Amino acid sequence: MKLSSAKVPKESKGASPIDGHNYSLHSKRRSGRTTLPVQAAEQWSVAVDMHNTNSIQPQNSHTSTSRSSDSGEPCATGNKWASRLLRECARAISDKDSTKIHHLLWMLNELASPYGDCDQKLASYFLQALFCKATESGQRCYRTLTSVAEKSHSFDSARKLILKFQEVSPWTTFGHVAANGAILEALDGEAKLHIIDISNTLCTQWPTLLEALATRNDETPHLKLTVVVTANIVRSVMKEIRQRMEKFARLMGVPFEFNVISGPNHLGELTKEALGVLEDEAVAVNCIGALRRVAVEERGAVIQMFQSLGPKVVTVVEEEADFSSTRYDFVTCFEECLRFYTLYFEMLEESFAPTSNEKLMLERECSRSIVRVLACDEGEDSTAGECERREKGSQWSDRLKEAFSPVGFSDDVVDDVKALLKRYRAGWALAQPHQDETGLYLTWKDEAVVWASAWKP
Amino acid sequence: MAMAIDNAFEVDFSSYSTTTTTTTTTTTDDDLACTWNDWGSPVVDWDSLSSERDEFQDLIESMMDDGTGIELARVDHETSNSVSIDTMVADEESNREDFKGLRLVHLLMAAAEALTGANKSRELARVILVRLKELVSPNDGTNMERLAAYFTEALQGLLEGSGGGHGKHFITNGPHYHRDEHHQTDVLAAFQLLQDMSPYVKFGHFTANQAILEAVAHDRRIHIVDYDIMEGIQWASLMQALVSRKDGPPAPHLRITALSRSGSGRRSIGTIQETGRRLVAFAASIGQPFSFHQYRLDSDETFRPSAVKLVRGEALVINCMLHLPHFSYRAPDSVASFLTGAKTLDPRLVTLVEEEVGPIGDGGFVGRFMDSLHHYSAVYDSLEAGFPMQGRARALVERVFLGPRIAGSLTRIYRTRGEEESCPWSEWLAAVGFKPVNISFANHCQAKLLLGLFNDGYSVEELANNRLVLGWKSRRLLSASIWTSPDSDF
Numbered sequence: 001m002k003l004s005s006a007k008v009p010k011e012s013k014g015a016s017p018i019d020g021h022n023y024s025l026h027s028k029r030r031s032g033r034t035t036l037p038v039q040a041a042e043q044w045s046v047a048v049d050m051h052n053t054n055s056i057q058p059q060n061s062h063t064s065t066s067r068s069s070d071s072g073e074p075c076a077t078g079n080k081w082a083s084r085l086l087r088e089c090a091r092a093i094s095d096k097d098s099t100k101i102h103h104l105l106w107m108l109n110e111l112a113s114p115y116g117d118c119d120q121k122l123a124s125y126f127l128q129a130l131f132c133k134a135t136e137s138g139q140r141c142y143r144t145l146t147s148v149a150e151k152s153h154s155f156d157s158a159r160k161l162i163l164k165f166q167e168v169s170p171w172t173t174f175g176h177v178a179a180n181g182a183i184l185e186a187l188d189g190e191a192k193l194h195i196i197d198i199s200n201t202l203c204t205q206w207p208t209l210l211e212a213l214a215t216r217n218d219e220t221p222h223l224k225l226t227v228v229v230t231a232n233i234v235r236s237v238m239k240e241i242r243q244r245m246e247k248f249a250r251l252m253g254v255p256f257e258f259n260v261i262s263g264p265n266h267l268g269e270l271t272k273e274a275l276g277v278l279e280d281e282a283v284a285v286n287c288i289g290a291l292r293r294v295a296v297e298e299r300g301a302v303i304q305m306f307q308s309l310g311p312k313v314v315t316v317v318e319e320e321a322d323f324s325s326t327r328y329d330f331v332t333c334f335e336e337c338l339r340f341y342t343l344y345f346e347m348l349e350e351s352f353a354p355t356s357n358e359k360l361m362l363e364r365e366c367s368r369s370i371v372r373v374l375a376c377d378e379g380e381d382s383t384a385g386e387c388e389r390r391e392k393g394s395q396w397s398d399r400l401k402e403a404f405s406p407v408g409f410s411d412d413v414v415d416d417v418k419a420l421l422k423r424y425r426a427g428w429a430l431a432q433p434h435q436d437e438t439g440l441y442l443t444w445k446d447e448a449v450v451w452a453s454a455w456k457p
Numbered sequence: 458m459a460m461a462i463d464n465a466f467e468v469d470f471s472s473y474s475t476t477t478t479t480t481t482t483t484t485t486d487d488d489l490a491c492t493w494n495d496w497g498s499p500v501v502d503w504d505s506l507s508s509e510r511d512e513f514q515d516l517i518e519s520m521m522d523d524g525t526g527i528e529l530a531r532v533d534h535e536t537s538n539s540v541s542i543d544t545m546v547a548d549e550e551s552n553r554e555d556f557k558g559l560r561l562v563h564l565l566m567a568a569a570e571a572l573t574g575a576n577k578s579r580e581l582a583r584v585i586l587v588r589l590k591e592l593v594s595p596n597d598g599t600n601m602e603r604l605a606a607y608f609t610e611a612l613q614g615l616l617e618g619s620g621g622g623h624g625k626h627f628i629t630n631g632p633h634y635h636r637d638e639h640h641q642t643d644v645l646a647a648f649q650l651l652q653d654m655s656p657y658v659k660f661g662h663f664t665a666n667q668a669i670l671e672a673v674a675h676d677r678r679i680h681i682v683d684y685d686i687m688e689g690i691q692w693a694s695l696m697q698a699l700v701s702r703k704d705g706p707p708a709p710h711l712r713i714t715a716l717s718r719s720g721s722g723r724r725s726i727g728t729i730q731e732t733g734r735r736l737v738a739f740a741a742s743i744g745q746p747f748s749f750h751q752y753r754l755d756s757d758e759t760f761r762p763s764a765v766k767l768v769r770g771e772a773l774v775i776n777c778m779l780h781l782p783h784f785s786y787r788a789p790d791s792v793a794s795f796l797t798g799a800k801t802l803d804p805r806l807v808t809l810v811e812e813e814v815g816p817i818g819d820g821g822f823v824g825r826f827m828d829s830l831h832h833y834s835a836v837y838d839s840l841e842a843g844f845p846m847q848g849r850a851r852a853l854v855e856r857v858f859l860g861p862r863i864a865g866s867l868t869r870i871y872r873t874r875g876e877e878e879s880c881p882w883s884e885w886l887a888a889v890g891f892k893p894v895n896i897s898f899a900n901h902c903q904a905k906l907l908l909g910l911f912n913d914g915y916s917v918e919e920l921a922n923n924r925l926v927l928g929w930k931s932r933r934l935l936s937a938s939i940w941t942s943p944d945s946d947f
Contacts, residue, residue, distance in 0.1 A: 081581035088576075107567055110560070111584055119584070 081111075082119035083338055086126045090334040093134050101134050114363065118345050125367045126338065129374040133330075138375025142386075145368045155237040157361075162204055164358040168351040170424050174442040175288055175317030175452045176205040177420050181413030182454035183284045184212055186313035187221075190282035194224040196275055196309065198267065199288035200231045203241050207248055214252040222255040226275050229262040230293055238262065267294055268301030272309055283311040289318060292390045296324050299399055307403040307457070314404055314455040318396060320441065320448045323373050323389040330374075337373055340390075341366060347444050351425065393451030397438050404455035406438035414440070557592075558601035564589050565605060566827060568612050573822040573871070579616060586613050595860065596852050600837045603855060608830060611864040615871050647857035648688070648783050650850050654840050656911050657935055660904060660927045661781050662691040664937040665808035667900040669774050670698055672806040677706045678771035682752075682802075684795050685778055685787065686715040689732040696736075696745040710746040714765060716795070718754050758791035762798035773804040779882065780812035780935070782836070783858045786865035792882065800889060800942060807891060807940040811882050813926055813933040825870045833863055835932035843912045883924060883938045890943035893923035901925060 089104035105127065112123035132138040166173050187193050193213075197203070206225065214220055225245070229235050238260045249256030259276060267290075277283055285306050294302050306314055321340035326333035345363065352359035372388045391399075397406065409417075414430070417440065421428045431441040431448060439453030564585055571582035586609055595606040652658055673679045679699075681692070692713060699709055713736065717729040733749040740747030752765060767773065777799075778784065779792065799807065815828040836859065840851045887893070896919065904925055908915040918926045924938040 081578055081584050084576075084578060084581065106563065107585075110564060111588055 080119050082108075082123040082126075083342065085111075086123065086130070086338060087331075087335060089130050090331050093130060094331045105131055105134065114360075118342075118349050121363060122338070122342060122345055125341075125363070125370055126374075128367060129370045132371055132375035138371055138377075142368060142371050142376055145371060149365070149368065150236075153236065155240040158202060158237060161358050161361055162202060164352075164356075165362060166204065168424070169347065170421055170428055170442065171347070171450060172201065172204070173420060174417060174450055176201075176208065177417050178409060178413060178440055178452035179286055179288065179315035179317055179454070180205065180209045180212065181416055182315050182407065182409060183209065183286065183313055184216070185410060185413070186407070186454070186456070187282045187284055188217075190221060190312075191219070192222050192224070192278075192281045193284070194226065194277060194281035195284045195286055196226050196228065196277075196311075197286045197288075198228045198230070198290045199286065200229065200290065201288055202237065203227065203245055205286070205288065206245065210249055210252045210254050210256070214254050220254055222257075223249070224257040224259070224276075224281065226259040226261060228267070228270070228275075228290075229260060230267070230290060235262045266298060266301075268298050268305050270305055275309065277309055283309055285309060285311045285314040287314070287316045291316060291396065292318055293387050295387050296327065296389055300402070303399055303403050310457070312456065313407065314400070315453070316396060316400065316439075316455070317450065317452045318393070319390050320392055320451050321390040322392045322395065324391045324395065327389060334374060337370065341370065343444060343447055343449060347427075347449070350427065393433075393439050393441065393448075393453065394437060396451070397453065400453070400455055404457060407454040407456050408438075409440055409452075409454060554599055554601070558599070561589070561592065561601055561605040562830070564592075565608050565612070565830065566823060568609075569823045569826040572612065572615060582612070582616055586616065595856060600841055601834070603852065604830070604834055604837050607833075607855065607860040607863045608867070610860070611867040614864055615867060618868075643853065643857050647854045651782055651854050651858060654844050654847070654850070654854065655782075655836075656907050656915060656927070657782050657836075658690075659907055660917075660935060661778055661810040661937055662694060663907060664896070664900060664904055664925055665776060665778070665810060665939075666691065666695045666698065667903055668808055668894065668896065668939045669695065669776075669806060670702070671897055671900070672774070672894070673709070673772045674702075674705045676709060676772040678710045678712070678768060679774065680712045680714065680768065680771040681774045681776055682714045682716070682765060682799070682804075683776045683778075684716055684792070685784060686713070686729065686732055687778075687781075687784065689715075689736050691776075691778070692736055693739055696740055696743060696747065700743050700745050708744075708746055710748075711740070712748050712750070712768070712771065714750045714752050716752050716754055716760070718758065719756055754791075758788065758794060760791075760795040760798040762801045765802065767802070772806075773802060775799040775802070775804045775807040777807065777809045777882075779810060781810065782854075782862065786862070786869065793885070796882070796886065797889070800891070803942045803944055805941060805945060806894065807886065807942070808937070809882055809886065809940065810935065810937045813928075813936045814881065822870060826867065829863070829866050829870065831932060832934065833859060833866075835929040835934060839912065839914060839929040839934075842914050881936070883936060886938075886940050891940040892943060892945070893921065894939040894941050895922045896925055896939060 085104055085108055089101065089108065092100040092104060108123050108127040108130070111120065112127050113120045114124045115121075116124075128141070129138070132141045162172070165171065183195065195206075195209075197206075199205070203225075210223070213223060227238070227241075229238060242258050242260065245258050246256060249258075261270070261275065287306075291299060291302065319340070322336055323333055326336060344366065348359050348362055369388045372386060400406075414432075417430055421430060421442075427445050429443045429446070431443045433439055433441070439451050441448040442450040442452070568582050568585040568589065571578050571585060589605065589609040590613075593602045593606040593609060595603055595610070597603070669679075669681070683692075686692075692711075696711060699711060715729055715733065729751055733751065737747060737749055739745075750766065754760065775796075777792070777796065779787065796807075812832070814825075815831065820827070837851075837855070840854065844851060901917070901919060904917045904927070908917060908927070914930050916928045916930075918928065918933070920926050920933075920936070921938070923940065924936055926933045927935040927937075
């Protein structure tokens with residue numbers, strides 16, 4: 001029996017994508033033993049019979065080997081084997097080429113590992129999303145990942161993670177410093193400040209601001225902080241955060257009030273009353289990484305809601321990637337997603353120590369977003385606040401311009417940011433916007449990764 | 458694969474013994490065939506050498522003595538069934554092994570594809586090979602795992618070589634591949650084992666020798682030009698047969714011209730000179746008139762027939778053993794040069810033994826790669842079937858001979874990918890005008906008897922009047938064909 005037909009599977013269009021059943025390589029058992037499993041190999045090369053399928057897990061059991069990259073250097077460009085295979089697989093899924101899908105998923109599965117080098121990690125997490133997409137099990141997978149994360153989430157672990165991340169990378173602190181600077185300047189001289197914080201940063205932004213309030217002015221203003229929490233994971237820890245914030249404010253000698261609003265299904269429905277905004281307060285709306293969690297069609301409404309609060313300043317910080325305009329074009333969206341997360345993973349790789357647990361956890365958190373963006377359909381049983389479809393600064397700007405005008409960051413603030421970046425390893429820089437753009441960009445190796453902006457009515 | 462011959466003649470193998478059997482019609486040739494003694498003796502009795510005692514035998518003996526656990530028990534017909542062992546293994550284990558085997562095959566195919574396919578990517582190939590190396594080892598595990606280890610190594614060599622550098626396992630520009638790294642002890646021991654565990658070498662030698670004997674039955678002088686004499690064992694057998702032949706002129710003179718290659722300072726089975734000395738001594742010990750000559754090839758291995766000394770009245774035989782397991786790969790140009798030159802010498806007989814490849818098709822590198830995988834998988838199977846418990850012995854043969862052969866085979870396939878693959882040499886001979894010579898019934902019988910000594914998984918097919926092919930189960934492995942020069946009326 002010759003294996004001459006076993007070429008690499010050719011494209012066979014028309015077959016439906018792998019359906020909801022799980023599948024595996026089905027090797028027939030034979031009586032005599034031969035070295036070469038010929039029959040099964042022949043089966044493989046023929047278009048897979050979708051009805052004959054059992055289950056395969058996207059991560060198989062070779063997790064133990066932590067392979068270090070052969071090259072021994074941090075991953076350079078993203079144009080390596082992993083991104084090639086991943087993109088091919090995405091295209092195959094889009095083309096509904098089931099043989100090719102099967103083959104590529106198998107190959108990715110063999111080569112991927114969440115403990116290996118950048119390529120292997122990307123392969124691993126994106127494989128999961130591709131697998132879910134192909135088997136239409138994205139929603140289920142996302143639920144599982146979320147519930148696992150929630151169970152293992154604790155204030156201590158979250159805090160440790162965030163702090164460590166801030167220590168090695170300005171990814172989050174960049175936005176904090178820029179936003180704080182804009183808020184302080186906009187609310188300078190006001191006696192009663194009310195900051196509406198719509199973010200999931202566990203309030204790590206505010207100690208610095210409290211300190212500034214305490215030291216800057218002769219008259220320390222009163223600060224009311226209303227935190228709107230949209231992620232389930234964060235809700236559970238707000239109690240501890242409240243205690244710490246109140247304690248810190250006392251230490252700083254800042255008159256302080258802390259409120260938590262959790263569980264609004266649609267941000268756009270919030271009102272002044274619901275948020276406790278009073279007439280004599282100077283309001284600032286601070287929105288860090290939260291707009292992307294709003295369903296795309298509702299983003300306009302949310303911005304209207306901001307406007308309805310009558311703020312003196314609105315600060316928006318988002319990661320620079322576009323998963324929104326491409327949301328009906330799987331392949332393009334996939335490529336953008338891969339581009340962004342390749343940057344992110346490479347950044348993590350270079351910022352943390354090789355065996356860092358925190359790095360691993362941050363990578364794992366990405367897996368949820370990736371599955372969500374790539375393998376979950378819009379509007380499908382979606383709970384609010386889980387969208388994850390990022391937009392670029394220019395896109396957010398277009399939306400915000402409907403209700404606000406941009407405010408440039410003052411030189412002082414820019415200097416603060418520059419000083420901040422100096423504290424980190426090389427590779428980070430600041431990019432000021434071009435002509436029509438607003439805001440400030442954080443760049444990693446000359447690629448824009450985070451966008452910070454400030455707006456006034 | 459039933460042979461026509463089997464239907465016509467009911468030949469009973471079960472009661473075979475070393476004495477003459479009279480299962481055939483009466484021709485002198487058959488008698489000769491059936492009086493071959495030493496069916497089982499794998500190596501010529503080197504003891505009969507004169508005073509200078511070779512390292513050869515000492516080393517082999519010492520390997521056997523020092524308890525390395527290599528058991529050289531001869532195969533009996535009865536114990537050749539390894540299927541019984543298979544059935545003892547739990548089904549589950551077998552399934553798991555199959556699954557792993559399947560994985561390895563796919564990874565290998567993916568690596569081959571990555572290396573040469575339409576979307577080739579060295580990076581991807583490298584990564585797949587890394588993964589493969591984690592899964593396999595050349596010394597442990599199942600046949601498939603060990604086989605995959607050698608194929609992985611071979612691919613690695615291609616990957617490194619094609620990048621410009623020369624990996625340790627990569628075949629350089631010369632027609633040889635490096636066996637330097639193997640200690641001569643290992644090489645000798647492995648050769649002994651190869652002989653004992655499989656019929657490949659003997660099939661090639663015996664089929665050729667039988668045809669030669671038949672062709673020179675009435676000659677006084679015989680001249681054999683040997684393309685690749687290696688250790689010379691083929692001629693020891695022939696000499697024994699010549700000495701004991703009953704018909705035809707007694708004490709025919711045998712002359713052998715052996716091609717040698719320059720720059721082969723490597724220690725393999727031995728140098729040409731050593732082989733010559735051994736044969737001279739052996740011939741003397743059995744009373745066979747004999748002389749030995751060396752024809753030194755230049756580094757480009759061009760064969761110049763005019764440089765071969767011919768003697769009037771001698772029957773000229775061209776012997777071309779190409780792909781016996783312990784042979785080095787020879788560059789196609791070299792072989793072509795030799796055979797072309799041979800044609801002008803108007804030989805009485807040409808004996809050719811080469812490996813049988815599957816249909817080429819348009820599979821490109823990957824297709825031929827898979828074919829090669831199949832080929833060696835069958836070889837591994839054949840060894841295991843006969844000697845299931847002698848894993849270490851087989852591993853030695855694999856390491857010394859088969860591994861380098863796999864590397865050589867892949868390099869050759871890699872180099873010629875996309876171009877017209879060279880056809881089998883037998884086709885080439887036919888195309889340039891050589892005429893086929895029938896393989897005698899006796900020769901065919903002899904082959905079957907030989908295989909019968911080993912394992913019933915082996916088979917011999919007569920694919921053409923002049924061509925016998927040795928196979929394992931459904932896979933054809935080695936082809937022996939007989940020819941005569943275009944102008945001959947033999």
